[in-house]
Amino acid sequence: MLSTVLTRAAAAGTAAGLLAAGLLLGGCAKSTPPRPAAGPPHPQAANGKAVPARPAEIPGLGPATRADIPDGTSQAVVVTGDAKDSSDSMAVLYERDPDKGWQQVSGAWPAHNALNGWTDEHWAGDNRSPIGVFGLTDAGGRLPDPGTRLPYHETPVFNAQGTGFLGEPLEGSFDYVVAINYNRYPGTSPLYDDGSRPMGWDRGGGVWMHVDHEGPTQACVSLALEHMRELLLWLDPKKEPVVVMGDATSLAR
Structure with missing residues (x-):
């Protein structure tokens, strides 16, 4: 199917056709997004809700x-x-x-x-x-x-x-x-x-x-x-x- 799209895009010679082919090649049209880079998880409570922000400290104090x-x-x-x-x-x-x-x-x-x-x-x-x-x-x-x-x-x-x-x-x-x-x-x-x-x-x-x-x-x-x-x-x-x-x-x- 991909070869058919590329062939149609090339034949059409249109920017829209080339863009559609490029999106398929780059993976942006996948149904699920790529896995993000590893990092600290977003804090969540046991019920799945976000943990409230920590109380503010006085600025400038170590x-x-x-x-x-x-x-x-x-x-x-x-x-x-x-x-x-x-x-x-x-x-x-x-x-x-x-x-x-x-x-x-x-x-x-x-x-x-x-x-x-x-x-x-x-x-x-x-x-x-x-x-x-x-x-x-x-x-x-x-x-x-x-x-x-x-x-x-x-x-x-x-x-x-x-x-x-x-x-x-x-x-x-x-x-x-x-x-x-x-x-x-x-x-x-x-x-x-x-x-x-x-x-x-x-x-x-x-x-x-x-x-x-x-x-x-x-x-x-x-x-x-x-x-x-x-x-x-x-x-x-x-x-x-x-x-x-x-x-x-x-x-x-």
Whole structure:
């Protein structure tokens, strides 16, 4: 039959006839498609239905960093530094949905970190921000409580004075603060610091998220006033919030 088709195609001299012959020779007209190349099978449940997609992870975080986020945590402030030695960073809020996984719930907010960037081993006076995952349990500030669900200590003692590394005024930097649980005991005011730090005084402490003064910090993370207020209103102790902070390369580990 194939020879008859080829003969008719050649005799006809038409493009349609040649195309029909070519399809038969190439196998495209077979009733069953060719077997695909070997590869991983499409995931299916026992009933033959496709397995639901895995819950989303926070972009940019590697397996080691993700493993440090507690299982019970469903709020994360991710602060990603531009580089290991940079004081510029960005902060994004994420919330974990039981089914969908981690979902971004804010835009990328400009932030500052320490003058000399980031470190895996923070020491007092090194002007570097500690890398890691830390709880956010306590807040306060010079301004009245904006309505946060965290314990909030309002006092005029939150009074930043002097100038920063670029000569910028520090006034107002502590209008709102959230203590970062690096080398501190949770459940106390951010101001509480009697020297009984878990890792010792020489490993630094008093690391906060606070209002940005448009320059590098000593170890803290700073955000614009409106973003600090938004952060305070968002944080929910029942969701065991954390800050995930460090330069992009370190967080990707």
